[in-house]
Amino acid sequence: MTPTHIAVLALDGASLFHLTLPALVFGAVPSHAYAVDVCAPVPGLIRTDTGLEIRVEHGLEALETATIIIVPAWGDPGRAAPAVLTEALRRAHDAGKLIVGLCQGAFVLGDAGLLDGRQATTHWAARDAFAARFPNAKFRPDVLYIEEDNIVTSAGNVAAIDCCLNLIRSRHGADIANRAARMLVTPPHRQGGQAQYIEQPVPVLPCQSKLPHVLEWALEHLSEPLNVDALARQANMSRRSFTRNFREATGLTVTGWLTAQRVARAQQLLETTDLPVERIAYEVGFGTPLSLRLRFAEHVGTSPSAYRASFGGAG
Secondary structure, X not given: OOOEEEEEEOOOOOOHHHHHHHHHXXXXXXXXXXXXXXXXXXXXXEEOOOOOEEEXXXXXXXXXXXXXXXXXXXOOOOOOOOHHHHHHHHHHHHOOOEEEEOHHHHHXXXXXXXXXXXXXXXXXXXXXXXXXXXXXXXXXXXXXXXXXXXXXXXXXXXXXXXHHXXXXXXXXXXXXXXXXXXXXXXXXXXXXXXXXXXXXXXOOOOOOOOOOOHHHHHHHOOOOOOOHHHHHHHHOOOHHHHHHHHHHHHOOOHHHHHHHHHHHHHHHHHHHOOOOHHHHHHHOOOOOHHHHHHHHHHHHOOOHHHHHHXXXXXX
């Protein structure tokens, strides 16, 4: 199978983290499904944001054979991107290629006119400058990443990982994306109100946690009516001590954590089985389809049926 070609654009001052991230994330997909090249408007030495220089072998001709083009954050988003680059990006978009702006790389997409009338995001610290410079973009400060019309933008630095994993998930399914996430040892559960189609990893407790095996036990009993008292008994703690230690370990309330895990489990079942929504509601502990739909919409931003239509079940 011919690998999917990804071109990562390097500009002076580009984020070294973002330049190397696509090869790490997409390289975790089995069978060498992706080939990642770094290119620049002018090949040669590029100084990254860390001061480290890298040699870039490819010019913008790499965009012509790429299926996915990734633009990292770069040193001075207040400066307009080179015209030769923005013109190349417009041609690539017209050719149907997927174009991704990581963090402040979204400014380059904006300079190319690719964000006009589309939803987009970037690092929160740059939101005022972004909104002023691209008034025709529909800025979304509340998401980790967002895709519309083959244009993808992501928020702050680490959100680039979430963004790339979601690209894998949408193309290869949850199992491959989760395998890639495990290889990368992704951060703990990223709680928030974002409507993201990414399976939320179970939080990994610190070594000093006073809650050994409690979260694992809870995940095995999600269909049961779990609450603070049930988990406190499992941890052999008082309700007060358990509540304090739980929040210290996860950053969440027990109710908030259980709801997030039940939604994540529902996502998995919707993707990998043909179970009806009524059965899934029971299996994950929501009890009723209505409760599942309400919590699912809050966390994922869509309905279970629409989610299944997007990502497919076992059948």
